Amino acid sequence: MHELGITQNIVAIVAEAAAGRKVLRVQIAIGKLSAVDADAIAFCFDICCMEAGLAGAKLEIQHIPGRLKCFHCSAEKDSPTLYGRCHCGSNDLRCISGQELLVREIELE
Amino acid sequence: MCTVCGCSKNAQFSVNGETQFRFQSTQKENFKLNPESLQQPLAKKGTKMPEVHTLEQQVLAKNDSLAALNRRELSRRGVLSLNILSSPGAGKTRVLERTIADLDQSVVCQVIEGDQATEQDALRIRRAGAQAVQINTGNGCHLEADMLASGIKILQPRESNILFIENVGNLVCPALFDLGETRRVVILSVTEGEDKPIKYPYIFHNADLLLINKIDLLPHLEFDLQRCLDYVTTVNPSLMTLCVSAQTGEGMDEWYQWLQKERAALTPSEPCEEM
Numbered sequence: 001m002h003e004l005g006i007t008q009n010i011v012a013i014v015a016e017a018a019a020g021r022k023v024l025r026v027q028i029a030i031g032k033l034s035a036v037d038a039d040a041i042a043f044c045f046d047i048c049c050m051e052a053g054l055a056g057a058k059l060e061i062q063h064i065p066g067r068l069k070c071f072h073c074s075a076e077k078d079s080p081t082l083y084g085r086c087h088c089g090s091n092d093l094r095c096i097s098g099q100e101l102l103v104r105e106i107e108l109e
Numbered sequence: 110m111c112t113v114c115g116c117s118k119n120a121q122f123s124v125n126g127e128t129q130f131r132f133q134s135t136q137k138e139n140f141k142l143n144p145e146s147l148q149q150p151l152a153k154k155g156t157k158m159p160e161v162h163t164l165e166q167q168v169l170a171k172n173d174s175l176a177a178l179n180r181r182e183l184s185r186r187g188v189l190s191l192n193i194l195s196s197p198g199a200g201k202t203r204v205l206e207r208t209i210a211d212l213d214q215s216v217v218c219q220v221i222e223g224d225q226a227t228e229q230d231a232l233r234i235r236r237a238g239a240q241a242v243q244i245n246t247g248n249g250c251h252l253e254a255d256m257l258a259s260g261i262k263i264l265q266p267r268e269s270n271i272l273f274i275e276n277v278g279n280l281v282c283p284a285l286f287d288l289g290e291t292r293r294v295v296i297l298s299v300t301e302g303e304d305k306p307i308k309y310p311y312i313f314h315n316a317d318l319l320l321i322n323k324i325d326l327l328p329h330l331e332f333d334l335q336r337c338l339d340y341v342t343t344v345n346p347s348l349m350t351l352c353v354s355a356q357t358g359e360g361m362d363e364w365y366q367w368l369q370k371e372r373a374a375l376t377p378s379e380p381c382e383e384m
Contacts, residue, residue, distance in 0.1 A: 002250065002282040009168050017164055024159050028168075035285055035311045082314045083344045092346045103166045105148070107159045 003040035004048075006101070010041070011048040013103050014057070023049075023057040025107035033066040033082050033098035066098030123245040124259045126228070131255060172286055175254035179289025182261065187268035189372045192290035194312055196305070197278030199298040200322040202230045203355040205273055206237040208368075211361060213238075216372070217270045221260035223252040223277045230275065240264055251282040254289055271368060284311040292317040292371060299323050299330055303337035306344045313344045318351070318367060325354040 014026050026045075030038045038061050045059045066079045070086035070093055077084065079098075085091045121130050146162040167173065183190045193201050202222075209218045220241040222230040231243035242260045244252065257274060266272045274290060276283045295316040297305050300323055306313040313319065319341060327334065334352070341348055351367065353360035 002285060005249075006168055009171070013164065013166050013168065017162065017166075035281070082310050091343060101168045103164045103168060105161055105163045105165075107161045109159055 003037055004044050006036060007041050007044035007048045010103055011045070011052045011054060014106055015052045015054055017106060018054070018108055022109040023054050023106055024109055025058045025060060027060040027062060027104040027106070029062040029064055029100045029102040029104050031064040031066065031098040031100040032080065033095055034101045036101055038063065062104065064098055064100050067096050068093040069096045122247055122249060122256055124256075124263065125231070125243055126245075129256075129259055169285070172254050175258060176287040176289040179254055179257050179261065180291075181289075183266070183272070183289065183291065184375070186266060187375050188266040188270050188272050189292075189368070189375055190266075190272040190274060190288075190290045192283075192288055192293045193273055193275045193296065194280070194283050194293060194316070195278060195296035195298070196280050196301060199278070199296045199301065200355050201275050201278070201296055202233055204296060204320065204322060204353070204364075205239075205275065206233060207355045207358065207361060208273075208364070209234065209237040209239045211358070212365065212368075216368070217267070218273060219264045219266055219270055220273045220275060221252075221257065221264070222275050223256070225249070225277060246277055250277055250279050251286050252276050252288060253286050257288045257290075269372065271372065280305065280309040280312050284309075284315060291375070294318045294320065296320045296322050297337075299326055299332040299334070303333050304340060306337070306340040310344045313341060313348065316345065316348055318349050320364060321350060321352045322355055324352045325357045325359060 010026070010028060014023055030036055030041065042059055042061065049055055049057050066081070067076060068079045068084055069076045070088060070090055072090040072092060073086060073088040075086055075088065076096065077086070082095055083091065084093055086093060121128055123129065146164065148161040148163055193205070195201050205220060212218060218239045220234045220239055222234065222241055222243045223246060224230055224243070225246055227245070228243045231241040234241035242263050244256050244260060246252065246256070252274065264272065274288060293316045295312055297319060299321060321334070321337065338350060341350055351360055351363045353364055355361065
């Protein structure tokens, strides 16, 4: 729902860091549990780059899998959702990875 | 993506009908490249190689830092602020109207209303007897921290006040944007279906309190309350849930007790000053 605004944020961060230099590549990290749709970001990216004078920049998306940790037994497990059930029976799990939304690096000409 | 609303494409919103412009650029001090960010100074003499710079920049850093400022300011003032979230039509405004009327001056309630358009809800709140600021997000489908800051500036909430922030009716986008509130309250009405918690897990996962509203309608619906509560536990085992009807008043006393308990837990760290 909110990916256009988020892509504009990403492009603004890149444009500011590049300070007028040509951007060849942008690497972002999107956690599987970040509530952000990577395909929608990719869809918006080219258009947002054109608007910001970064036409031609390539987007590279690093997908970070979701990982939960059990409050009770400290076991960890991969998870496609923010919630789940541990093998110990508890459903009191905390997300330890997968909510990232980062601009990792940029490549400048 | 939000093909309907386009979210923050328009860099403006309005507060009580007056246009406000958003912060267009990101915070400059965070985004300057410094020599340490350069990973590989590969350019050899006479050749031109691309430079790779590490940024590791949080995409929502700007909103998060403004939210942190709001949180500090509200805590300094000793104000309980509640981000009220639900889908459209779950009864957010009705719950607030009833709360304002029932608390009847024993607590000063103030409301920031978020809607895409119109002042309808602010007018309802003012008629119920509380101060209200209407924020119109235009194309935006959620409130952001700078909008809350505009509302705080107008309302100037004081110690022991409750500041209700009625977010735009939406169970998706508002989950991602911290405003700087003390607590998040989600309202789910029984006319919506009991599976909302597992269909929209983010908003329920991050909530501090759930009000299941319109329970006076239960006899007329096929809503399975126990199944709904099971889904809530699945998504957020520590989420406290209260069943209420803002229409008949059923269960509302427990909500008021929760408000009083949360309010009592706050103490201002410094005397109030104009923001």
